[in-house]
Amino acid sequence: MTRYVPWIGGAALVALPFVYRSPYPLHILIIILIWSFAYTSWSVMGRFGLVSLGHGGFMGVGAYVTALAWNYGHVSPWIGVPLAVVASAALAALVAYPCFRFRITGHYFALVTLALSGIVLQVITATRDYTGGSLGYTPERYQGGSSLWAFQFGDKTTWYLIALAVWAAGLYVWNRVDRSMLRYALEAISEDEDAAAATGVHVTAEKLKITVLSATMTALAGALYCQYQMFISPDTVSGISVSLQMVFAVVVGGIYVSLGPTIGAVITILLAEVLRIWFGTRAVGWDNLVYGVLLVLFIIFLPKGVVGSLLELRRRSRWTSS
Amino acid sequence: MLELKAVRAGYGTFQALFDVSLEVHRGEAVGVIGPNGAGKTTLMRVVSGLIRPTDGTLVMEGVDLAATPAHRIVELGVAHVPESRRLFPRMTVEDNLRMGGFVPAARPKFRRQLEVVYELFPRMRERRHQLAGSMSGGEQQMCAIGRALMSEPKLLLLDEPSAGLAPVLVEQVFELVNRIRASGLTVLIVEQNVQQVLRVVDRAYLLKTGRIHTAGRAAELLASDSIREAYLGV
C-alpha cells in the first residue's frame, strides 16, 4: 500500500491547479516548490557534513547570469539557464577544489563558502551599472510576458507545473544519491577522511562531484526563481542571508530525510507569509527575527528537524510496543 | 586515604567498571595491573573526576569525590598524570608547570615548588623555555610528572608512565617513582609493565574486564602462578 502513496500524492499535486485556481495560494505553492528544490539541492551535499554557506552565491549566479544573458545578449533562457548552471558549477569547483584538496573541512569550509556568498553579493552590488546593484534587476518582458522562447509565462498554472516537475526531479536526484555508491563513499568521508582514503575512496573527487551537483541544482533554482518572479535583487537570491535561510529550512525540516527540505520550505515560507500578514508593512525584519530565534531553538531542542524527529518518535514507539 | 566501594562507571552506554572496590592508605604505593581494555585508565579518570561514577562511593580523606566538581578534586590533593602525558605541546616547559600550579592555593608557592621540580628533574631546568611538544618522550614524561607535582598533591595518580618509552627510560621512570614515594607521597599507579611495577609498589590490584580479579601484596602477586603465566610470560 505505502508504495502507491507517492504516486497518489503526485497525481493529486498535478491535478491541483486544474481544480483549484485561486492565484494567491497558487503563487505561494509555486514559491514553496521552487525554494523546496533549492533546499533539496543544499541538502544533497549538506547531509554529508559538507555544510556550505555559499549556496546563496550559487543561486545568485544562476539568477543573474540568466537575466543578464537575456537582457544584454538576447540569449534565450533555454541557453542562458544552462550557461548560468555551468558558471555556477565552475565557481563551485574553483572554490571547493582547493578546499577539498587541502582538507579544509568543518568550520573552515563553512567560513570559506560563507565568504563566497558574501563576495557574490559584493560583485552584484559593485557591478551596479549592469545589474542594478542593490535596487534589483528585471529581465525584459517579451511578447507581453508569455513566450516559450523567453521562458516567460503569464499563467500561474504553467508555472506551477514547471515548478512541480523540477521539484520532483530534485527529489529524484536526492533519492538517487541516497541509493548510490557515492553516498557510501561520502558517508565514509564524513566519518573519517583518512580511513576513507585508506580504503581507496578518492576523497577530493567524490566531494567535488557532490558539490558541483548541488551547486548546479541550486543555480537552476535561482534561474527558475528569476524567470517566475521577473525580479531579482542581491538580497533575495544571493548573499549570506539566503545561504543561512537554506540551511535553516533544511534543519527545520530534517536533513537526513528526502522530504525534509520540502517540509522545511513549507514551514518557513508559510511562517514568513503569516508574519507578513500579521505585521503588514511593519513586517520588515520581524519574519527574520522569528526565523533566527526558531533556528536557534530548533538546533538546541530538535536537531533532527521536524520530519526526522517524527520518524524517530515513530521508530521508538514501535520499539517499545513490540 | 582513598577508598572506592562498588564503583561503576563507563562511557555512554558502555560500562567499563563493574563494582570496583579499592583502597589506598597514606604513604602507600599501590599498583593497578591488567590487560588492555580492562578499565585501568577509566579507574584513574573516575578518581580524578574526568568521568563520574554511575554507582558506588568514592571517598578521599572523608570527602565524597563523586559529589565534587572535577576541577576541585585537584584542590583536595589529587594530581593525575594522564595516559600519554598530555602536555600542552605549544607551551613552554615552565608554562606547563605553571598550569600544574593553577589552583589558588598553589599560586603563591609557585617559585618554591618550581625549585622542587627542577631539583627532581634538572633536565627540566635546562629546557624550561623550550616548547613541551618538541621534547623527547622521556623528557615529556618528566615534565608531566613535574606538572602534577606543582600542586603539592597528597596522592599522585600515574597512568602508564612507562608507555612508549625506551627500556632505559622505563628503568628511570620506575626509579623516579621510588624517589617520589620516598618523599612521602602516596602513589596510585596503573601499568602494563607488570613485572617492573610490582617491584616498586607495596600492593597491587589485578583488573580484568572492569572487575577486580585479584588483590594482594606485590611480592605475593609476583610469586603467584596465575599472574606469572598470564602477564610475565614465565
Place this chain on the structure above:
Amino acid sequence: MGIFDIFLLEAVINGLLLGGVLALLSLGLNLVFGVIDVVWICYAELIMLGMYGMYFLYTVYHAPIVVAGAVCIVCVGILGLALHALVIAPLLGAAPINQLLATGGVLFFLQSAATVLFGIEFKNLGLRLPVLKVAGMFVSYSRLLAFGAALIAMVLVYLLLTRTYTGAAIRAIAQDRQIMPLMGVDTRRIYLITSGLGGALAGLAACLLVLQYDVHPFVGLTFGPITFLICVLGSLGNFGGGFVAAFVFAEIISVGGLYLDLEWGYVFAFAFFIVMMFVRPEGLMARRS
C-alpha cells in the same frame, strides 16, 4: 613623486591603518574559536550592535565619547557572555556544525532586531575628526586613532595571555581541553571569560569602526566575510597568523579600492584568498577542525 604615486602611498598607509582594525576583529574571533572551538558567525553583528550603541549614546544622548565607548565595550562584552550562556553552552556537546548554525540563527536575529528597532536608515556619529595632511597625502585622525587603539588592545590581550594564570589557561585550553579539570581549571569559567573578552573586543572594534563608517542593520555583512577569510587564511585559532593575514587583506582592499570601488577591493581579497589556498595550503591549515 607623481600624483599617482602619492595616491598609491596614501592607499598603502590607509591599508596599514585598516589592517590594525581588521587584526583586532580577527583576534576576537580567533580567541573564541581557539578556546571554545566554536565560530561566532554573528561576530560582525555584535559589532553592528556596538556601533548602534555608540550612535545612541554619543549622538542621541550626548554622552561624552569616552564614556560612550567604555559603556559600549562593556555592553558588547556582556552580549558575548549572553551569547555563550544562552546559545553555545547548551550546544557544547552537539555537532560542531550545529553550533555554527545556531550562531547563524543569532545573526538573523540580531540583523532583524536592529531592523525592527532602529530602521534601515544609515546613521552616523556626526563627528568629523580632522584630517592630517602630510606631504600631500590625507590621513584621517579617526583612522590613526583606530589603528593606535587596536594596537594597544592587542598588546593588552597579549599581556593577559602571557602574564596571567587565566591567560595561561586560555592558551592551554586551546591545546587540550579534556585535561583542563586535572589542572584545577573550571572550563566553564574560562569559556565565559573568553566569550566576554571576545565580545568586549567586538565592542572596541565597534567604537573604532563607527568613527569611519555609517551604521545600518546590515553593516556586519561588510566586515563579517573579510574577518572570516582572515581567520581561515591565518588558520583559525592562531593569533599570529590572523595578525599577518589582516594586514595583507587590508592592503589588498585599500589598494584594490583605489582603482575601483571598495567592493572590488573585497572581491580581490577573495580572489587572493583562493589563490593562496592553492599556493600555501599549509599556511592555512596549521591544524584540522
